[in-house]
Amino acid sequence: MCNLHLYLCANFLAKSDIISIKLIMDIEIILNDAVAKAVEELYGEEPVKNSIQFQKTRKDFEGDFTLVVFPLLRVSKKPPEQTADEIGTYLKENIQQISDFNVIKGFLNLSVNKSFWISYLNDISKDEQYGFITKKEDPKVILIEYSSPNTNKPLHLGHIRNNLLGYSVANLLQSQGDKVYKVNLVNDRGIHICKSMLAWQKWGDEITPEKAGKKGDHLVGDFYVRFDQEYKKEIKDLVEKGMAGEEAKQKAPLILEAQEMLRKWEAKDPEVISLWKDMNKWVLEGFDVTYKNLGVDFDKIYFESDTYKLGKELVLEGLNKEIFFKEEDGSVWADLSEEGLDQKILLRSDGTSVYMTQDLGTAQQRMEDYNADQGIYVVGNEQNYHFQVLKLILGKLGYDWSESLHHLSYGMVELPEGKMKSREGTVVDADDLLNEMTTTADEMSRELGKLDNYSDEERNEIIKTIGLGALKYFILKVDPKRTMTFDPKESIDFNGNTGPFIQYTFARIQSLQRKAKDHGIQLKDEINPKINITTKELQLIKQIHNYPEVLKEAAKAFSPAQVANYVYDLAKEFNQFYHDHPILSEEDKSISAFRLFLSKQVGNIIKSGMKLLGIDVPERM
RNA sequence: GGUCUCGUAGCUCAGUUGGAUAGAGCAACAGCCUUCUAAGCUGUGGGUCCCAGGUUCGAAUCCUGGCGGGAUCACCA
Numbered sequence: 001m002c003n004l005h006l007y008l009c010a011n012f013l014a015k016s017d018i019i020s021i022k023l024i025m026d027i028e029i030i031l032n033d034a035v036a037k038a039v040e041e042l043y044g045e046e047p048v049k050n051s052i053q054f055q056k057t058r059k060d061f062e063g064d065f066t067l068v069v070f071p072l073l074r075v076s077k078k079p080p081e082q083t084a085d086e087i088g089t090y091l092k093e094n095i096q097q098i099s100d101f102n103v104i105k106g107f108l109n110l111s112v113n114k115s116f117w118i119s120y121l122n123d124i125s126k127d128e129q130y131g132f133i134t135k136k137e138d139p140k141v142i143l144i145e146y147s148s149p150n151t152n153k154p155l156h157l158g159h160i161r162n163n164l165l166g167y168s169v170a171n172l173l174q175s176q177g178d179k180v181y182k183v184n185l186v187n188d189r190g191i192h193i194c195k196s197m198l199a200w201q202k203w204g205d206e207i208t209p210e211k212a213g214k215k216g217d218h219l220v221g222d223f224y225v226r227f228d229q230e231y232k233k234e235i236k237d238l239v240e241k242g243m244a245g246e247e248a249k250q251k252a253p254l255i256l257e258a259q260e261m262l263r264k265w266e267a268k269d270p271e272v273i274s275l276w277k278d279m280n281k282w283v284l285e286g287f288d289v290t291y292k293n294l295g296v297d298f299d300k301i302y303f304e305s306d307t308y309k310l311g312k313e314l315v316l317e318g319l320n321k322e323i324f325f326k327e328e329d330g331s332v333w334a335d336l337s338e339e340g341l342d343q344k345i346l347l348r349s350d351g352t353s354v355y356m357t358q359d360l361g362t363a364q365q366r367m368e369d370y371n372a373d374q375g376i377y378v379v380g381n382e383q384n385y386h387f388q389v390l391k392l393i394l395g396k397l398g399y400d401w402s403e404s405l406h407h408l409s410y411g412m413v414e415l416p417e418g419k420m421k422s423r424e425g426t427v428v429d430a431d432d433l434l435n436e437m438t439t440t441a442d443e444m445s446r447e448l449g450k451l452d453n454y455s456d457e458e459r460n461e462i463i464k465t466i467g468l469g470a471l472k473y474f475i476l477k478v479d480p481k482r483t484m485t486f487d488p489k490e491s492i493d494f495n496g497n498t499g500p501f502i503q504y505t506f507a508r509i510q511s512l513q514r515k516a517k518d519h520g521i522q523l524k525d526e527i528n529p530k531i532n533i534t535t536k537e538l539q540l541i542k543q544i545h546n547y548p549e550v551l552k553e554a555a556k557a558f559s560p561a562q563v564a565n566y567v568y569d570l571a572k573e574f575n576q577f578y579h580d581h582p583i584l585s586e587e588d589k590s591i592s593a594f595r596l597f598l599s600k601q602v603g604n605i606i607k608s609g610m611k612l613l614g615i616d617v618p619e620r621m
Numbered sequence: 622g623g624u625c626u627c628g629u630a631g632c633u634c635a636g637u638u639g640g641a642u643a644g645a646g647c648a649a650c651a652g653c654c655u656u657c658u659a660a661g662c663u664g665u666g667g668g669u670c671c672c673a674g675g676u677u678c679g680a681a682u683c684c685u686g687g688c689g690g691g692a693u694c695a696c697c698a
Contacts, residue, residue, distance in 0.1 A: 050638090058641070068640060070678055082676080106678080107641060144657090150698080190698060304698090331696060340624075348696040384625060385693050411627080412691080419691095437675060440691055449658065466660085480635065482627065489632065494660050497634080497644035504660050537661050553637065565635055565645090572645080579662050590659095621660080 038090040062110030080106035115529035131548040136177030150190045150284040153221035155430040166295040166378040168560035171612045176555045184298040194261040199223035199427035216282025310361025337462045374404040381409040411483035437467035440492040473499030477564040505571040506617040509603035567609035
């Protein structure tokens with residue numbers, strides 16, 4: 001069947017300069033089959049599976065695709081150079097697309113006809129969503145949970161990393177043809193919420209966000225801080241009176257009051273519930289503003305106050321089936337020592353739930369609600385252990401989808417001075433940061449005189465896009481699992497490997513298209529495959545050619561960073577190209593028309609890639 | 622101490638299922654605006670890929686053991 005396929009392809013290729021879309025997409029498959037056939041004919045033996053390894057030829061060498069021949073030596077029983085040479089000769093003679101080859105050590109570099117590349121470019125220019133899989137035979141339903149804030153304080157830099165990752169990964173997965181639902185589980189209950197509420201009651205003086213002229217989440221956050229300050233004072237006083245530190249922490253009047261408030265909340269005390277509703281509303285309205293500025297959204301928002309009782313039945317069921325066990329004091333545990341972990345509590349001795357219990361319940365409910373094939377949690381790496389346990393327990397309970405659960409774990413964001421600590425006031429607030437980025441973009445553009453001719457409205461639009469782009473790109477270009485350092489000064493640097501550099505490149509391309517129109521040069525729908533192209537042009541086309549594969553790999557690895565770095569490479573390459581390859585040459589319109597065409601494709605990829613990252617690109621800047 | 626994770630240029634980071642001479646940016650230095658956007662381009666210097674073994678044609682990448690940083694190991698969430 002392999003050979004038949006090859007025969008048909010070779011036959012077709014020999015007769016036609018214009019290659020069908022299908023074949024272009026499959027160039028690497030064709031090469032693969034061709035090498036298999038070559039090996040069989042030359043050495044009388046089929047190559048072992050996976051021994052045919054193609055990769056893109058590195059830039060410093062001549063060629064487009066490279067066959068690594070080392071794995072084939074076992075069959076050829078000849079030195080690497082000779083083997084490569086023989087296969088290369090065979091391919092050049094038998095495959096129309098191969099125009100040339102060269103051998104360096106054990107590497108066979110194959111050059112593909114330039115007309116192939118141009119035809120390829122023609123094809124993708126017709127594809128509105130190049131690189132995206134729009135129709136998939138069996139699309140998966142994927143649930144991705146991200147953000148998951150507490151309603152007692154505003155969002156900070158760590159949440160930004162979470163939100164950007166979640167949003168971008170959702171886009172990425174969707175680009176591969178799967179159905180993705182974004183959900184947010186808001187943690188709106190618990191002792192920490194009561195702390196802010198209590199502080200407001202005591203010292204709030206009936207203030208509201210409107211009266212204070214402040215975002216609701218910030219206002220509530222202030223009371224949370226206030227609580228902590230007053231609480232510490234009480235502890236200090238008690239310790240000075242001779243109480244032990246630990247005891248003081250537990251017996252300070254404020255903490256007792258907060259605990260009492262939580263009990264009232266659980267008993268649905270009308271006064272407490274009413275205050276709780278008000279304050280949560282303030283916070284959530286504040287969050288909405290931040291989410292909107294950040295450009296992220298959700299298909300569904302869950303509240304922990306609705307879901308915190310879930311999971312208990314699941315645990316009891318597991319207890320009945322003797323998957324879990326009960327201690328003498330009545331608490332329920334899972335024994336994970338066989339899996340190399342320890343024992344984990346699932347129900348307290350008083351029968352109430354713990355964090356894990358809830359998570360078991362919400363996982364089960366959500367996966368079944370959506371009939372999802374895969375669940376992804378975007379949560380910081382401090383919860384690696386939690387999710388490891390969660391997955392194991394769900395597996396023990398017999399849910400086969402537990403295998404598909406994935407904890408997209410990301411590292412902390414640190415500052416040059418060290419970690420962010422709320423107590424020391426070194427937390428970078430999300431809203432402040434967003435504003436600061438825009439302000440800096442404004443200052444920079446004024447300094448450079450970039451936006452002098454635009455109206456205030458246009459100007460604001462553009463600097464917002466740039467400031468936000470700088471922040472998003474800075475965070476997303478780093479591999480999620482790494483602990484990253486966020487240097488505010490450096491992030492606002494718009495030179496080099498940054499979002500604004502990429503945006504700038506895009507803006508240039510757009511400007512080029514406009515200028516071309518002014519010059520009366522028409523953008524072609526299609527390029528004649530026979531025209532000559534330079535090495536640099538070819539290089540750009542090849543970079544474009546990588547895009548679908550990059551998306552595929554990035555989606556598989558849940559890694560927007562891979563897309564980010566790819567787009568930067570493309571933009572950089574284009575910028576270099578742009579500099580010494582005149583595109584709007586008056587003398588030779590055919591060349592400039594091709595470059596115009598090429599630059600448009602580059603622009604499309606940049607736009608598409610940036611969109612996956614959740615970064616806007618400006619038409620001008 | 623157990624488990625997980627990271628360690629690449631002075632700094633921030635890339636580096637594809639193991640492939641060729643390990644790459645960018647920032648910072649430093651030297652150039653380039655009468656020419657499609659100089660938020661740009663070109664050049665120079667800068668490396669014990671934490672260390673030591675192992676696997677193999679080939680290791681920054683995989684395995685083992687160290688060293689160093691981080692996270693986690695609650696009847697908190």
